[in-house]
Amino acid sequence: MLMLMPDVTDISDLLARIGRRDRNALAALFDHESGRLVAIAQRIVRRRDLAEDVVQEVFITVWARADQFDPSRGSARGWLTTMTRNRALNLIRDDARVDYHDVGVISDLGDRQFDALAAFDTLSERDALRHCLGALDEPKRQAILLCYVTGLNHGEAAATLKAPLGTVKAWIRRGVLALQECLA
Amino acid sequence: MTSDQLEQAGQYVLGLLGDDERRIFEAEIASDTELAKAVNKLRDHFHRLDDTAAALPPNPELWNKIEARLGSSPIDLAALRNRPTASPSRAWLPFAAAASIVVALGVGYMVGSTLGTTRQPEMIAVLVNEADATPGAIIEAFADDSVRVISLDNFVIPPGQVLEVWTLPDADTGPVSLGTFTDASTLRLTGPDLPAPHVGQLYEITVEPSPGSPTGRPTGPILVKGFAKQPV
Incomplete structure (x- = not known):
C-alpha cells in the first residue's frame, strides 16, 4: 500500500509555526495529516461525519495548544494520532452503549472484525508488533486488535468474539503482558 | 516495573481503562519516567496499526469548518x-x-x-x-x-x-x-x-x-x- 508519510521533522516544524499563530502552517498540516486522521477516527466511530467531527476538534486543539507539544515525549505525528484516538474513543464512550440485539449492529461488529484483521494483515512483515502479535494465540490477538483498532471495550469485544466477558478480560490481560515481553 | 504496571500500560494504550483508573494511571505516568517511557514505546508500536488505515483525501469542507472556528x-x-x-x-x-x-x-x-x-x-x-x-x-x-x-x-x-x-x-x-x-x-x-x-x-x-x-x-x-x- 502506498502511504504518504511526511517527514517527522516536517510535522514538528509545522507545529512550531502553528504555535506562532501561522495559519498557513495549520493549512499545510491539514493537507498532510487530516486524511490519515479521519481514516483512523473512522475505524473507531464508524461514520465519516463523526470521524470528521473528531478531526475538526483535533485541529482546533492543535491551533490552541501547538506550543504544548513536547518533542521529548514522542513524535509530532504520534501526538496527532494519540489525540485523534482519544477524541474518537471519548465520543463513542460518551454515547449510549451499542445494543447487540440489533441486527444492523451485529453486521457492524462483523465490519469491525474485518477492519481489525485487515490492519494486522497490512502491517509490514518486518514490523516488531506484527511479529509479537503473531506470536499470540488467535483469540488474544483478535481481542487486542478489536479493542485497539476499532475502539471496542471489553464487553463489546466479548460480544463480537462470542466469548464470556471474564475470559476476554483474561485474554487481554495476558496478551498485553506477553506482547510487551516480546517487544522488549 | 511491576507486572501490574505493565498490564495497566497495555490496557491504557488499548484504551480500556475506565475514567478513574485512567486518571490514576496518568498521574502515575507523570511521576514515573520509566513507566512513561514504557507507555510511549508501546504506544509507538501500536501506532503502526493506525498507520495501516488508508488515508482519505483531505476534505475542503472540513477545512472550511475548522477555519471558520479559528476566526x-x-x-x-x-x-x-x-x-x-x-x-x-x-x-x-x-x-x-x-x-x-x-x-x-x-x-x-x-x-x-x-x-x-x-x-x-x-x-x-x-x-x-x-x-x-x-x-x-x-x-x-x-x-x-x-x-x-x-x-x-x-x-x-x-x-x-x-x-x-x-x-x-x-x-x-x-x-x-x-x-x-x-x-x-x-x-x-x-x-x-x-x-x-x-x-x-x-x-x-x-x-x-x-x-x-x-x-x-x-x-x-x-x-x-x-x-x-x-x-x-
Whole structure:
C-alpha cells in the first residue's frame, strides 16, 4: 500500500509555526495529516461525519495548544494520532452503549472484525508488533486488535468474539503482558 | 516495573481503562519516567496499526469548518478591509510611494486636528496594512494613557469578533491591550497605566474573538500596524 508519510521533522516544524499563530502552517498540516486522521477516527466511530467531527476538534486543539507539544515525549505525528484516538474513543464512550440485539449492529461488529484483521494483515512483515502479535494465540490477538483498532471495550469485544466477558478480560490481560515481553 | 504496571500500560494504550483508573494511571505516568517511557514505546508500536488505515483525501469542507472556528483567516482579512474606492494599482505601489501617502495623510490630518482640539497627542502612529502598505488607521497617544483611534478603512467585523488595539511599550513588558472596538470610526480608549509613549513604539490592531483576546496577548491576525512618531 502506498502511504504518504511526511517527514517527522516536517510535522514538528509545522507545529512550531502553528504555535506562532501561522495559519498557513495549520493549512499545510491539514493537507498532510487530516486524511490519515479521519481514516483512523473512522475505524473507531464508524461514520465519516463523526470521524470528521473528531478531526475538526483535533485541529482546533492543535491551533490552541501547538506550543504544548513536547518533542521529548514522542513524535509530532504520534501526538496527532494519540489525540485523534482519544477524541474518537471519548465520543463513542460518551454515547449510549451499542445494543447487540440489533441486527444492523451485529453486521457492524462483523465490519469491525474485518477492519481489525485487515490492519494486522497490512502491517509490514518486518514490523516488531506484527511479529509479537503473531506470536499470540488467535483469540488474544483478535481481542487486542478489536479493542485497539476499532475502539471496542471489553464487553463489546466479548460480544463480537462470542466469548464470556471474564475470559476476554483474561485474554487481554495476558496478551498485553506477553506482547510487551516480546517487544522488549 | 511491576507486572501490574505493565498490564495497566497495555490496557491504557488499548484504551480500556475506565475514567478513574485512567486518571490514576496518568498521574502515575507523570511521576514515573520509566513507566512513561514504557507507555510511549508501546504506544509507538501500536501506532503502526493506525498507520495501516488508508488515508482519505483531505476534505475542503472540513477545512472550511475548522477555519471558520479559528476566526478570520489572512484571506478573509482582505475582505475585512472594505475599501471599494481603492484603486487596484495601489496593490503594486512600492513601499516608498505608499510611505509618502502616509506622510501626506499625516500632515493633512494634523492640520484638521489642531483646529478641532487644543490637546496635543504625545505621539502619533500611522498603522499600515502590511500586505499592500496602505494606511488603515491612525493612533494618537496621549500622556494620560488614553489613545484616539481614527479608522481610515471601513473595517467590516464579523459577528463574534472584535478589533483589539495593542501597544508594545518595551520588549520586557510585551504587548499590552489598550482596548477593543467593533465599529470602525473614531474612538477613544484608555489603556492601563504605562510609561509615556516613546518614538518608535509599536501599535497594532488584531482581530480577536469577542470580547477580546482570550490570552491577554494578541492571538488573531494583525490587521494594521505602525510605529509612533512625535508630532512636530
